[in-house]
Amino acid sequence: MRVSAVALAASLAGCFATVTAPPAGSRPTEQAQEFVYRDQTWRMDSHADLFNGNDFRARRRAIFENYVANSAEGQRRAKEAGSTVAADVWHTLTPEEQTTFLAITSGLATIEHPANKNTLLDWIDLLEEIRGLRQEPDGSVQGSHVYRLYAKLTKAAATLIAGGRADFVNTVTKKRLDFGGLGSTHDDYCASGKFELQRPTQNHPHLQFNLTSTSCCADIDIDYIRPPLPAHFRPDNSNVLIAAHLNTFAKQYIRPGFGLKP
Amino acid sequence: MILRILSLMCLALSAPVVQQPATTLSAEMAQRLVDAPDVKGLFAGSQAEVVTLLRTYPDAARTWQLDPQLTQSDAIKDSELFDYFLLRTNAVLACGIAMQSQSGARKLDEASGSVDVLIKPLEGKSTVGAWSIAPACGAIVDADGDDARIRTRADFDRARTLFQPFTNSARLGLQSMTASDRQTAMENLAALSRRAGVGAGAEPEMAKYLARFEPAAVRSRPFATLRLYLATIRGAEKAVFAAPLNQ
Numbered sequence: 001m002r003v004s005a006v007a008l009a010a011s012l013a014g015c016f017a018t019v020t021a022p023p024a025g026s027r028p029t030e031q032a033q034e035f036v037y038r039d040q041t042w043r044m045d046s047h048a049d050l051f052n053g054n055d056f057r058a059r060r061r062a063i064f065e066n067y068v069a070n071s072a073e074g075q076r077r078a079k080e081a082g083s084t085v086a087a088d089v090w091h092t093l094t095p096e097e098q099t100t101f102l103a104i105t106s107g108l109a110t111i112e113h114p115a116n117k118n119t120l121l122d123w124i125d126l127l128e129e130i131r132g133l134r135q136e137p138d139g140s141v142q143g144s145h146v147y148r149l150y151a152k153l154t155k156a157a158a159t160l161i162a163g164g165r166a167d168f169v170n171t172v173t174k175k176r177l178d179f180g181g182l183g184s185t186h187d188d189y190c191a192s193g194k195f196e197l198q199r200p201t202q203n204h205p206h207l208q209f210n211l212t213s214t215s216c217c218a219d220i221d222i223d224y225i226r227p228p229l230p231a232h233f234r235p236d237n238s239n240v241l242i243a244a245h246l247n248t249f250a251k252q253y254i255r256p257g258f259g260l261k262p
Numbered sequence: 263m264i265l266r267i268l269s270l271m272c273l274a275l276s277a278p279v280v281q282q283p284a285t286t287l288s289a290e291m292a293q294r295l296v297d298a299p300d301v302k303g304l305f306a307g308s309q310a311e312v313v314t315l316l317r318t319y320p321d322a323a324r325t326w327q328l329d330p331q332l333t334q335s336d337a338i339k340d341s342e343l344f345d346y347f348l349l350r351t352n353a354v355l356a357c358g359i360a361m362q363s364q365s366g367a368r369k370l371d372e373a374s375g376s377v378d379v380l381i382k383p384l385e386g387k388s389t390v391g392a393w394s395i396a397p398a399c400g401a402i403v404d405a406d407g408d409d410a411r412i413r414t415r416a417d418f419d420r421a422r423t424l425f426q427p428f429t430n431s432a433r434l435g436l437q438s439m440t441a442s443d444r445q446t447a448m449e450n451l452a453a454l455s456r457r458a459g460v461g462a463g464a465e466p467e468m469a470k471y472l473a474r475f476e477p478a479a480v481r482s483r484p485f486a487t488l489r490l491y492l493a494t495i496r497g498a499e500k501a502v503f504a505a506p507l508n509q
Contacts, residue, residue, distance in 0.1 A: 143457075143509060144509055173406065173408070175408065177408075178324075180321065180324035180325060180327075180409075181321055181324070181325075182321050182325055182465070182467075182468070182482075182489075182505055183463065183465045183468065183482065185458070185463060185509060186509075194463060196467075197467070198508075202408070202409040202411065203408045203409065204407050204408055204409065206409075226398060226400055226401065227398070227400050227506050227507055227508040228354065228358065228398050228400050228454075228487035228488075228507035228508065229397060229398045229400075230454055232508070232509060233454070233458055234457075251406070251407075
């Protein structure tokens with residue numbers, strides 16, 4: 001989906017002009033942070049609360065550390081941050097990038113394979129890109145290119161998804177669910193052309209994988225607006241930093257580590 | 263005839279948004295939707311392909327919330343399965359039109375994104391037990407708002423009951439529009455299709471499941487609030503499946 005340059009300029013101005021960076025000074029990993037996004041004040045847990053713990057947060061931390069160490073984008077961010085410490089790189093991400101990462105990783109951690117208790121978060125082999133709102137080189141914004149993670153999945157995960165027969169449990173709602181979806185319309189970030197498959201989980205809001213099974217390359221996002229509502233085709237469809245979206249997220253998934261300030 | 267209807271549909275909905283007299287393809291297309299050949303006419307010669315996909319391609323069954331184990335059983339006749347597909351497909355299309363009529367079918371302004379104001383969600387007006395229809399008619403949802411799954415013959419009957427009156431009310435909404443409003447509505451829906459990407463995409467996976475029909479190719483393209491799947495079989499292109507427009 002493409003949005004005109006005029007509309008985009010207005011939209012971007014509306015977004016970024018209202019994002020207030022965390023205050024400089026004290027080491028930001030030690031305390032919760034507040035930021036303003038589109039005239040609303042949000043609160044994000046401390047870095048320690050987001051990444052430390054014996055639960056899914058340990059896996060989340062490992063994924064982010066691997067991203068900083070081994071992905072091209074993570075290495076570039078580390079270079080720009082002047083540090084290879086994952087916590088330092090984390091604080092160079094925009095609020096949209098941070099919350100996209102946190103929401104998707106929480107969502108993936110919520111969906112469990114009943115047989116082995118692995119979650120979909122275990123499927124990520126290497127996180128390669130974290131996308132917030134991003135313009136294309138021509139100034140447009142494509143809805144299928146924003147608010148998502150690009151990742152290489154494990155071979156076993158790609159095979160399972162491609163097989164299209166999966167039976168999972170949502171550990172928050174306690175419901176069983178599987179995948180739906182026909183062919184993908186999203187651009188494959190690893191190759192020219194489209195991804196081979198599209199697999200949304202059959203809950204709402206749903207996690208959606210667009211995947212090429214041979215390369216294991218995938219884009220993962222969360223669709224907050226049901227198709228074929230027009231808003232589904234707008235970039236904000238996958239943006240969790242909208243109060244209504246976060247509310248629906250909270251009914252399905254583990255708390256991501258941020259929310260509107262009470 | 264089917265090919266002609268399809269050509270008119272695709273041409274009308276992929277055309278640039280420009281002011282046109284009421285006698286143009288857009289108006290003709292809108293008239294066809296009112297007169298009801300629409301989805302049923304489009305798929306009139308495609309029952310074998312549609313049923314094959316629903317019975318053998320699990321993702322095609324899931325698209326319309328059918329559990330593949332159910333469609334692979336003999337609990338549902340081919341004709342019933344095909345009618346269910348037509349009912350759901352028609353509901354998505356009619357609902358897209360009805361969303362337009364609710365808003366007065368004003369011409370959208372793509373630059374400002376006002377399509378979201380003009381095409382408002384049409385809330386489900388039909389419930390059966392805990393099931394209801396999601397806004398825009400793309401899904402049946404349970405009491406929690408999650409997608410329902412049709413696992414049994416009883417579920418199947420419940421789903422058909424759910425959609426029957428809703429589809430009729432959507433049609434009435436369309437029929438109440440003036441020809442001019444109808445044209446604007448169709449143009450707005452064409453703009454929605456463009457948002458989803460007008461270009462036709464190859465569908466090799468679907469072609470695999472249609473192999474016994476020996477399709478030369480299977481491609482998909484947006485059409486209003488639907489994604490149509492078109493196959494070239496024995497030199498002629500025909501519609502072989504549809505799904506709610508998605509991204």
